[in-house]
Amino acid sequence: MGASFDGEGVNFAVFSAHAEKVELCLFSSDGRKETARISLPERDGDIWHGHVGGLMPGALYGFRVHGPYAPEQGHRFNPHKLLIDPYARALEGRLKWSDALMGYKVGSPRADMSYDTRDSAFAVPKSVVADPSFIWGDDAPPRVPLTETVIYETHVRGMTMLHPAVDKGLRGTFLGLASDAVLDHLVRLGITTVELLPVQAFADERFLVAKGLRNYWGYQTIGFFAPEPRYLAKGQLREFQSMVRRFHAAGIEVILDVVYNHTGEGDEFGPTLCFRGFDNASYYRLLHGGRHYVNDTGTGNTLNLTHPMVLRMVMDSLRYWVEVCHVDGFRFDLATVLGREAHGFDANGGFFDAIRQDPVLARVKLIAEPWDIGPGGYQLGGYPHPFLEWNDRFRDGVRRWWRGDAGMAPDLAKRLLGSAERFDHHGRAATSSVNFVTAHDGFTLQDVVSFTLKRNWANGEENRDGHHENHSDNMGAEGPTDDPVILAARALRKRNLLATLILAQGVPMLLAGDEVGHTQGGNNNAYAQDNATTWIDWAAGDAGLAAFVARLVALRRSHPVLRQRRFLHARPRAADGLPDVIWRRADGQCPTPADWHDPSFRCLGVELRMAAEGPDHGHHAVYAVFNTGPDCVLRLPDTAPAWELVLDTTRPDLSGEAAGPGTRAPAQSVLVFRAPAQSNAYGAKPSTGGTS
Known part of the structure; x- marks a missing residue:
């Protein structure tokens, strides 16, 4: 599918079940002049194809597709609109917003039932015959075990635009992201896996461009095989491949945030850029009658993954990024859409079946955002192995615990043990839960402790957009302050939130910039802020906080008891007869049912050992205390x-000290104690076969 160079020319193949004719359009090297128009001569089933001899990589092209324009039947063919190849491996040029992009006449009383005959070629990015070859050398995927994985969610531009050690000409690009300065920072933190916000080619929405804004996050894909041109320094695919190779050489995996639930074409009043013009009735889920679109995504349209050729495109895209670009996994935006069949969400639906049987995709990391806005859209815990899931219950519960909300001890206990009530079924592991306290969507960590109300005015939507309930706390002053008491309280709260994240069972995910105190000024929906709001200000960064994060990650790495694959259920261990998890009050006693239901229960201790079902290997036992109350004596x-x-966390530079009678838990603190390896109260010998 798409454009394939074979040494003698290029073969083109595209899908359309309802087209009457498909024309290939070739363009001059600057993309301004259409130099040839060739009807694809062959059709095998619904695949239209043809070979053009003598054509070389680098050639620019597009398509025009003829067929019925009958919106009431779901058909919106319009050969006056130049179309991007759905399988284009590269794009040249930027989308230029114009009414000519619309298949209908803007302003017509017949609305989208009208028909526009203006040529849109001048405004549409051109597809490029790409050369995907790349010398990978000894590149190999790090394949970091989930028990050792620490994810770092970041943005190509946000990470690099203000980094003083990144070459100015490479800031905002894949090559800049792969610079020594960025890699060194990630290695110091102990990051194993970067998760990049969308890097597949996407569009800036028209209403944003009209306001002088851009789509920063990138959730408006128009090319599922092409890297976003704005992240390329010289427009070459090899720049992305070079980035991946350098990350791998540093031992770091690369995961892509991908958007296969919708496209950037919007609803019936959106532009005709690609899929709509090739076969609207096949690519999109349509409401009864066909004129209007199912909108389970909140973006105007929903891809129809129940159609075999649409599912094939998604699978081909995923395999392309793994096999040709060597990426290590994917985070699926609004993944409930992908599993929604005619009867609703189905964990055994076609998309999940296709993924799980695929020998290429079954070996990479797969992460679901387990919700959408459609019926029954919230599916946390409902995905099949081997999917991991973003766990928003962790985010909300941990924020509320540290904010001091009453009655949160039972919820905190669930989150610390990997949210077993959600994930412990069908053989799933404790690593199924991707834990986070912040992500790109919402407040940054600095803003969680600085604002109680969102401030999204710069988005131009009168502050109506974004989450209204952030479970945040300004610690005594809204926004920036010079008060040293408040600043100290905020710094401690950040350390407590980070410590809770890193110490919990599951896979932790950090948001880029949180480790240096990055703020977005209270904007919790900065999707359109491609500017200093979202770009990390490295020069003003908190080096002490970054060092603390590195120590936390090192602590997790050195204590396997903190990152187990098996869920802990307080079952006795064969090695010593002790339960693998013991909950404790400050006085050392186990909480009673009355304690768990006490809204003022604010000092929770948890004693952890390796799971009863698995080998012990003599690892350190760990006792962690989470005290959101006043200073108290610990037993x-x-x-x-x-x-x-x-x-x-009240002494972030602490390297270790003996603890005994009289040890105290300071107010608002996280403490971690460890027992000597291979020790237990019963004197039993732990199982052999490993060292701590």
């Missing part, structure tokens, strides 16, 4: 002969 568990304090 340490008597299940070990000694405990060493290895983390105290």
Whole structure:
């Protein structure tokens, strides 16, 4: 499918079930002049194809597709509109907003039932015959085990535009992201996996361009095989491939945030750029009658993955990024859409079946955003193995615990153990939960502790957009302040939130910039802010906080008990008879049912060992205390002969000290103690076969 160079020319193949004729249009090297128009001569089923001899990589092209213009039947063919190849491996030029992009006459009393005959070629990016060959050398996927994975969600431009150590000519590009300065920072933090906001070619919405804004996040895809041109320094696919190779050499995986639930063509009043013009009735889910679109995504349209050729396109795209570009996995935006069959969401639907049986895709990391706005759209915990899922319950519960909301101890306990009530079924692992306290959508960590109300005025939507409930706390002053008491409280709250994230079972995900105190000024929906609002200000960054994050990640890495694959259910271990998890009050006693239901229960301790069902290997036991109340005396568990304090968020530079009678839990703190390896209260020998 798409354009394939074979050494003698280029073969073109596209899908349309309802077209009457498909024309290939070739363009001059600057994309301004159409130099040839060739009808594809062959049709096998619904695949239209033809070979053009002598054509070379780098050639610019597009398509015009003839067929019925009958919106009431779902058909919107209009050969006056130049179309991007759905399988284009590269795009040249930018989308130029014009009424000529519309298949209908803008302003007509017949609305989208009217028909526009203006040529849109001048305004449409041209598809490029790409050369995907690349010398990978000894590149190999890091294949980091999920128990060792620490994800870092970042944006190509946001990460690099203000980085003083990134070459100015490479800022905002894949090559800039792969610079030594960025890689060194990630390695120091202990990051194993970067998750990039959408990098497949996307469009800036017309209403944003009219307001002088851009689509920053990139969730308006128009090319599922092409890298976004604005992230390329010289327009070459090899720039993306070089970035991946450099990340791999540093031991870091690359995951792409992908948007297969909708496209950038919008609803019936959107432009005709690609899929709509090739076969609207096949590519999109339409309401009864066909004129209007199902809008389970909130963006105007929904891709129809129940159609075999649309599903094939998605699968081909995923395999392309793995096999040709060596990416290590995907995060699926609004993934409930992908699993929605005619009867509703189905964990055994066609998309999931296709993924799970595919030998290429079954070996990469797959992460679902487990919701959309359609009926039954919230499906947290409902995805099949091997999918991981973004866990918003973790975000909300942990924020509320540290904000001091009453009665949150039971919820915190669930989140610390991997949200088993959601994920412990059908053989799924504790690593199924991707835990986060912040993500691109919402407040940054700095803003979580600085604002109680969102401030999205710059988006031009009168502050109506974005989440209204952020479970945040300004610590005594709304927004920026010079008050040293408030600043200290905010710094401690950030450390507590980060510590809770890193210490919990599951896979932790950090938001880029949180480790240096990046703020968006209270904007919790910065999708259109491609500017200093979202670009990380490295020069003003908090180096001390970054060092603390690195110590947290190192602590997690050195204590396997904190990152287990098996869920912990307080079952006794064969090695020592002790339960694998023991909950404790500050006085060392196990909480009673009355304690769990006490709204003022604010100091929760948890003693962790390797899961009863698995081998022990003599790893350190860990006792963690989460105190959102006042300073209090702790009684340490008597299940070990000694405990060493290895983390105290009120003393971020602590390297370790002996703990014993009289140890206190400071107000608003996280403490971590560890027992000597291979120790237990019963004197039993742990199983052999490993070291801590």
